[in-house]
Amino acid sequence: MNHDAQIQYALTPSLNIAYEEHGPSTGDPVILLHGFPYSPRAYDEIAPALAAKGYRVIVTYLRGFGPTRFNSPDTLRSGQQAALAQDLLDLMDTLAIKQAALCGYDWGGRAACIVAALWPERVRCLVTGDGYNLQNIPNSTQPLDPETEHRFWYQYYFHTPRGVEGLTQNRRALCELLWMLWSPTWAKNAERYPLSAPAFDNPDFVEVVIHSYRHRFMYAPGDPTLEWMEEALTQQPMISVPTISLCGADDGVGPATEIDEDAERFTGPYERRVLAGVGHNIPEEAPEATLKAILDLLES
Numbered sequence: 001m002n003h004d005a006q007i008q009y010a011l012t013p014s015l016n017i018a019y020e021e022h023g024p025s026t027g028d029p030v031i032l033l034h035g036f037p038y039s040p041r042a043y044d045e046i047a048p049a050l051a052a053k054g055y056r057v058i059v060t061y062l063r064g065f066g067p068t069r070f071n072s073p074d075t076l077r078s079g080q081q082a083a084l085a086q087d088l089l090d091l092m093d094t095l096a097i098k099q100a101a102l103c104g105y106d107w108g109g110r111a112a113c114i115v116a117a118l119w120p121e122r123v124r125c126l127v128t129g130d131g132y133n134l135q136n137i138p139n140s141t142q143p144l145d146p147e148t149e150h151r152f153w154y155q156y157y158f159h160t161p162r163g164v165e166g167l168t169q170n171r172r173a174l175c176e177l178l179w180m181l182w183s184p185t186w187a188k189n190a191e192r193y194p195l196s197a198p199a200f201d202n203p204d205f206v207e208v209v210i211h212s213y214r215h216r217f218m219y220a221p222g223d224p225t226l227e228w229m230e231e232a233l234t235q236q237p238m239i240s241v242p243t244i245s246l247c248g249a250d251d252g253v254g255p256a257t258e259i260d261e262d263a264e265r266f267t268g269p270y271e272r273r274v275l276a277g278v279g280h281n282i283p284e285e286a287p288e289a290t291l292k293a294i295l296d297l298l299e300s
Helices: 047-052 081-094 106-118 146-151 153-158 161-169 171-182 189-201 205-215 224-233 287-298
Strands: 007-011 015-022 029-033 056-060 100-104 123-129 243-248 270-275
Touching (some): 007 081, 015 047, 029 081, 047 056, 056 081, 081 224, 100 287, 270 287
Parallel strands (some): 029 100, 100 123, 243 270
């Protein structure tokens, strides 16, 4: 499906956030958030379908992606979890959205989960890729089982100067490799990847990505203005809003576990749905299942 929404901009304190809007401006708001290394194209089949039902649908470009730009050259090009959440809050405030339904995966899912945990009054409901996405940074130095560590090779690559240079020189090829490794059974990688790849040409892409993967392991300091939020996140706060977790059974970076280890983090209505034949790029690989999850929450 072709996307025909015009790019619009929300001038927030830190960023000029680019987003695509679908549907009537008076509709109940739904905000759709992509991950790394993805783009709003992940929601090409979902946003128009929600708009057709009368919802106001906003699909954002995260910091470091597409036409989104920092307002000042002096702002830390942070990719830390608190920055992503603050961007989402700032977007909602700038667009005068008091409460929205949120759907996100990977980085976007992290932003959505944090806002749902710390500002539940702003979140009508939540569809999250892979459950509870808040990073437990104080525990990040503990090694995981070797198979999991192997899947995280790219994170350790980004911890090195060589990885920074590799991402800078080979961003298209490297991100395409991640698409293939993370969605190993999806037939449309080669067809869909070129639609998202231009979003990685953002001048801040490399800095934001590298900071994200260093900060989560305490290898890079965070933005001092966000330290209060990171401190709150060390408590691993519960999520109380109505939530559906979508997990790809074929996810090459974080395969769905047999037992839902995140269930205890959700204190409100909660359901986990494991999607057979689906990898990491959940909304783009499984648009019907993603749309159904959003509508099940909105219409319940």
